Amino acid sequence: xxxxxxxxxxxxxxxxxxxxxxxxxxxxxxxxxxxxxxxxxxxxxxxxxxxxxxxxxxxxxxxxxxxxxxxxxxxxxxxxxxxxxxxxxxxxxxxxxxxxxxxxxxxxxxxxxxxxxxxxxxxxxxxxxxxxxxxxxxxxxxxxxxxxxxxxxxxxxxxxxxxxxxxxxxxxxxxxxxxxxxxxxxxxxxxxxxxxxxxxxxxxxxxxxxxxxxxxxxxxxxxxxxxxxxxxxxxxxxxxxxxxxxxxxxxxxxxxxxxxxxxxxxxxxxxxxxxxxxxxxxxxxxxxxxxxxxxxxxxxxxxxxxxxxxxxxxxxxxxxxxxxxxxxxxxxxxxxxxxxxxxxxxxxxxxxxxxxxxxxxxxxxxxxxxxxxxxxxxxxxxxxxxxxxxxxxxxxxxxxxxxxxxxxxxxxxxxxxxxxxxxxxxxxxxxxxxxxxxxxxxxxxxxxxxxxxxxxxxxxxxxxxxxxxxxxxxxxxxxxxxxxxxxxxxxxxxxxxxxx
Amino acid sequence: xxxxxxxxxxxxxxxxxxxxxxxxxxxxxxxxxxxxxxxxxxxxxxxxxxxxxxxxxxxxxxxxxxxxxxxxxxxxxxxxxxxxxxxxxxxxxxxxxxxxxxxxxxxxxxxxxxxxxxxxxxxxxxxx
Numbered sequence: 001x002x003x004x005x006x007x008x009x010x011x012x013x014x015x016x017x018x019x020x021x022x023x024x025x026x027x028x029x030x031x032x033x034x035x036x037x038x039x040x041x042x043x044x045x046x047x048x049x050x051x052x053x054x055x056x057x058x059x060x061x062x063x064x065x066x067x068x069x070x071x072x073x074x075x076x077x078x079x080x081x082x083x084x085x086x087x088x089x090x091x092x093x094x095x096x097x098x099x100x101x102x103x104x105x106x107x108x109x110x111x112x113x114x115x116x117x118x119x120x121x122x123x124x125x126x127x128x129x130x131x132x133x134x135x136x137x138x139x140x141x142x143x144x145x146x147x148x149x150x151x152x153x154x155x156x157x158x159x160x161x162x163x164x165x166x167x168x169x170x171x172x173x174x175x176x177x178x179x180x181x182x183x184x185x186x187x188x189x190x191x192x193x194x195x196x197x198x199x200x201x202x203x204x205x206x207x208x209x210x211x212x213x214x215x216x217x218x219x220x221x222x223x224x225x226x227x228x229x230x231x232x233x234x235x236x237x238x239x240x241x242x243x244x245x246x247x248x249x250x251x252x253x254x255x256x257x258x259x260x261x262x263x264x265x266x267x268x269x270x271x272x273x274x275x276x277x278x279x280x281x282x283x284x285x286x287x288x289x290x291x292x293x294x295x296x297x298x299x300x301x302x303x304x305x306x307x308x309x310x311x312x313x314x315x316x317x318x319x320x321x322x323x324x325x326x327x328x329x330x331x332x333x334x335x336x337x338x339x340x341x342x343x344x345x346x347x348x349x350x351x352x353x354x355x356x357x358x359x360x361x362x363x364x365x366x367x368x369x370x371x372x373x374x375x376x377x378x379x380x381x382x383x384x385x386x387x388x389x390x391x392x393x394x395x396x397x398x399x400x401x402x403x404x405x406x407x408x409x410x411x412x413x414x415x416x417x418x419x420x421x422x423x424x425x426x427x428x429x430x431x432x433x434x435x436x437x438x439x440x441x442x443x444x445x446x447x448x449x450x451x452x453x454x455x456x457x458x459x460x461x462x463x464x465x466x467x468x469x470x471x472x473x474x475x476x477x478x479x480x481x482x483x484x485x486x487x488x489x490x491x492x493x494x495x496x497x498x499x500x
Numbered sequence: 501x502x503x504x505x506x507x508x509x510x511x512x513x514x515x516x517x518x519x520x521x522x523x524x525x526x527x528x529x530x531x532x533x534x535x536x537x538x539x540x541x542x543x544x545x546x547x548x549x550x551x552x553x554x555x556x557x558x559x560x561x562x563x564x565x566x567x568x569x570x571x572x573x574x575x576x577x578x579x580x581x582x583x584x585x586x587x588x589x590x591x592x593x594x595x596x597x598x599x600x601x602x603x604x605x606x607x608x609x610x611x612x613x614x615x616x617x618x619x620x621x622x623x624x625x626x627x628x
Contacts, residue, residue: 134579137583140587141590144590156601156602157598157610157611164528168532168535178543179542179546181543181546181576187572
């Protein structure tokens with residue numbers, strides 16, 4: 001089983017290649033796509049159970065020993081993120097059966113979808129900094145192609161903003177990696193965590209760490225560089241938006257978590273308080289932006305930004321409880337947001353519009369859809385017994401324990417405004433009566449949603465309920481993950497094998 | 501030598517930021533290209549590539565000589581150049597599609613997709 005960490009990268013790559021080969025046969029291509037996503041989920045689950053039982057494992061690619069070659073490391077956090085990637089990939093692949101029409105699929109939606117999954121899975125599992133940059137670029141190119149899949153004017157405009165800002169981010173990341181290599185002489189993350197203590201000029205190291213935080217902050221949509229996200233996420237088809245919201249920003253957050261606990265822990269990087277300010281500002285800016293929007297997907301895009309703030313807050317506090325909160329919040333948030341986007345997509349598909357002023361009355365005409373919206377919406381806002389409540393409660397308790405009262409106030413206040421925003425969507429889309437005037441000029445035609453779309457959205461929405469009611473397993477896993485983030489001994493041992 | 505590299509990278513980044521803030525889409529692309537060049541030079545300089553002999557082990561010796569060039573940053577820069585080339589090709593095609601759809605390269609015209617409003621009066625087509 002020593003090649004197990006390679007599987008989550010190999011399976012989606014193979015699926016992508018097969019999807020290109022099957023570009024003419026839509027039935028086979030869809031089946032291969034769904035099967036590939038299911039295999040990715042299975043590989044992730046096997047990886048997670050193996051890591052849970054046997055501890056962190058590392059694979060040396062090409063059998064080159066650790067600081068010189070590239071290693072793939074599966075620790076509880078990586079394996080958990082791979083499982084969530086597989087689960088959301090499967091849900092969106094099933095949803096895309098109904099959502100992606102023949103034209104988009106012929107232009108390679110499925111191939112780029114699985115390339116995105118491969119890039120993200122590779123990034124989660126890699127233990128080498130430059131390999132991480134390469135996986136960032138793989139997922140970036142795949143996301144470019146998915147963003148313009150379809151090619152209408154809005155998508156092109158959104159793609160330009162997304163492309164420019166993300167290219168600047170990856171170029172800055174490359175600069176920071178080059179400077180870090182120059183100071184420490186290694187690219188292996190485990191080796192770096194040992195070598196950063198021996199750098200002769202710690203101030204330079206902090207400068208490099210800040211540059212890296214800026215680059216990763218652009219990718220993870222932190223304040224004040226998150227504006228590319230609401231400008232571009234609402235333009236492509238709903239399947240694309242859903243998988244972006246599940247994976248892309250969380251990829252950035254994962255890398256920030258990994259680097260700022262393993263390579264730049266608070267002992268080395270004394271600017272962790274900056275992270276607190278950035279986290280609170282992100283939460284507030286995101287939710288205020290959401291409160292001002294009038295279109296379902298733009299509201300949800302701003303909420304992505306706001307929830308990222310919660311994740312970074314856990315990292316900024318850097319206690320075991322806070323990191324537990326971040327890990328739990330990450331899983332909860334991915335599931336809840338994907339559910340919201342999928343349900344919003346069904347609402348948009350069935351009525352032909354996503355503007356709040358032109359929607360209405362869906363509670364009466366589609367009560368099951370209303371329920372499927374209400375559950376993840378309340379989970380996002382943090383009502384018990386759904387998953388968001390536990391996540392916010394842990395973060396609140398962690399910030400109170402540390403004495404960070406401003407952060408605690410922000411957690412509560414932003415949760416309240418999130419609830420307001422979710423209720424705004426509920427009122428406008430589901431509760432109020434349908435508006436009298438007919439379809440407007442830019443409405444797409446209303447078509448019924450297929451069973452695949454409904455089934456996928458229902459499954460993910462039920463996921464938030466399951467995570468909330470049955471939170472114990474995830475809490476235990478998050479606790480162990482947080483422990484290994486604060487004390488990275490198992491990671492170092494798995495990679496370096498006891499070598500100096 | 502390192503000082504010259506630093507000045508050069510600084511000048512490239514300054515030029516890149518100036519171009520990235522322009523309205524014309526092609527100037528933004530040039531800015532991205534300059535920024536990528538600056539990043540590659542940074543990796544180059546950080547890796548201390550400047551050496552006097554190639555990174556090979558001479559016959560009979562056990563390790564490379566003291567003055568051998570550092571091979572790893574060269575591999576990193578090669579990878580980054582190729583990745584940058586692929587991304588530039590995509591961005592150029594995107595710019596061409598934007599021109600075909602909007603009939604202008606002025607990025608102010610792209611803002612309408614976000615807010616649904618017209619660009620502010622006084623902005624004409626892109627300045628080529």
